[in-house]
Amino acid sequence: MLDLIDITKVYRGGHRAVDGISLGLRPGVLGLLGPNGAGKSTLMRIAATAARPTSGRVLLDGADASARPRALRRTLGYLPQDFGFYPNLTAREFLSYLAAAKGVGARAARVRIGELLDLVGLGAAADRRLGGYSGGMLRRVGIAQALVNDPRVIILDEPTAGLDPEERARLHALLSDLAAERAVVLSTHIVPDVEDIAAEVAVVAAGRLVLRGRPADLVAGAAGQVWEALVDPVALPSVGARFPVVRSVRDGELVRVRLVAPERPLSDAVPLQAGLEDVYRAAVSGSASASGPAPAAAHRAPSPGAPR
Numbered sequence: 001m002l003d004l005i006d007i008t009k010v011y012r013g014g015h016r017a018v019d020g021i022s023l024g025l026r027p028g029v030l031g032l033l034g035p036n037g038a039g040k041s042t043l044m045r046i047a048a049t050a051a052r053p054t055s056g057r058v059l060l061d062g063a064d065a066s067a068r069p070r071a072l073r074r075t076l077g078y079l080p081q082d083f084g085f086y087p088n089l090t091a092r093e094f095l096s097y098l099a100a101a102k103g104v105g106a107r108a109a110r111v112r113i114g115e116l117l118d119l120v121g122l123g124a125a126a127d128r129r130l131g132g133y134s135g136g137m138l139r140r141v142g143i144a145q146a147l148v149n150d151p152r153v154i155i156l157d158e159p160t161a162g163l164d165p166e167e168r169a170r171l172h173a174l175l176s177d178l179a180a181e182r183a184v185v186l187s188t189h190i191v192p193d194v195e196d197i198a199a200e201v202a203v204v205a206a207g208r209l210v211l212r213g214r215p216a217d218l219v220a221g222a223a224g225q226v227w228e229a230l231v232d233p234v235a236l237p238s239v240g241a242r243f244p245v246v247r248s249v250r251d252g253e254l255v256r257v258r259l260v261a262p263e264r265p266l267s268d269a270v271p272l273q274a275g276l277e278d279v280y281r282a283a284v285s286g287s288a289s290a291s292g293p294a295p296a297a298a299h300r301a302p303s304p305g306a307p308r
């Protein structure tokens, strides 16, 4: 389907936002995780050919994607992080306009748009102007527009932003269905957004792919490396400097800390069951390598130039 090969993006001023990332997109949900500023949106824009890489290639079914704009329009659905809309159009008008721009025939578009509006829970609001929509409703219009051409590759940048838990659950169900036959990439900095639906996760930090694998394998690789301890608030910064801290909450005079360490980090630390959040925090934390092997080190990202 879509292959990103050794993608690098250096912005004017010299900032290297993406640094040699290779990813192959195949059917299933790929969760692209990373903290703010990691380079996810830049990478998603390049994958959707909305931006050009400084170096590297985007291949659609093995051929240069930018040389095949028509095939790409048919194949790709993209929800950008900042998605623009026309406030005076209704959702139905807006989707019809985009369907035409993507080359979908009028009759097929009419049927598809009706189905999509129902799927994203906007059937009753379809003929209201977008200017009066809430943030969550607009996000759902954004998801519908990404699907209007029935794409084989679906790239969604922070699709759950502004959605309430019920809408999020509905989106997850929809994406799981679509992913049976389509490649779906969901970019987010929120681990629970992907942990139930992603067949695979890729973690990006400071422009580099630092971890990649199936969630269950990654979690299994972190077994025995997640701990809880009660620490004095004064000691918290030094604990945080030595170990990736996943969570810390005040507990009376002390702080209850969840952290990742290859061996018992403090004498009274108790082991906890590992989860994907632990794996993610360890992967994006520089201190993981300073304090020993990172969890799931066996699943470290393949070297650039090796699309899956």
Ligand SMILES: Nc1ncnc2c1ncn2[C@@H]1O[C@H](COP(=O)(O)OP(=O)(O)OP(=O)(O)O)[C@@H](O)[C@H]1O
Residues within 6 Å of the ligand: 011, 012, 015, 017, 034, 035, 036, 037, 038, 039, 040, 041, 042, 043, 081, 189
């Ligand atoms: N047009 C631009 N010009 C210069 N720098 C940019 C530009 N766009 C992004 N950046 C920088 O590149 C880095 C990666 O940004 P990007 O938006 O890709 O990250 P992200 O992982 O999507 O983060 P977020 O979730 O906060 O959007 C950031 O340091 C950002 O400031």
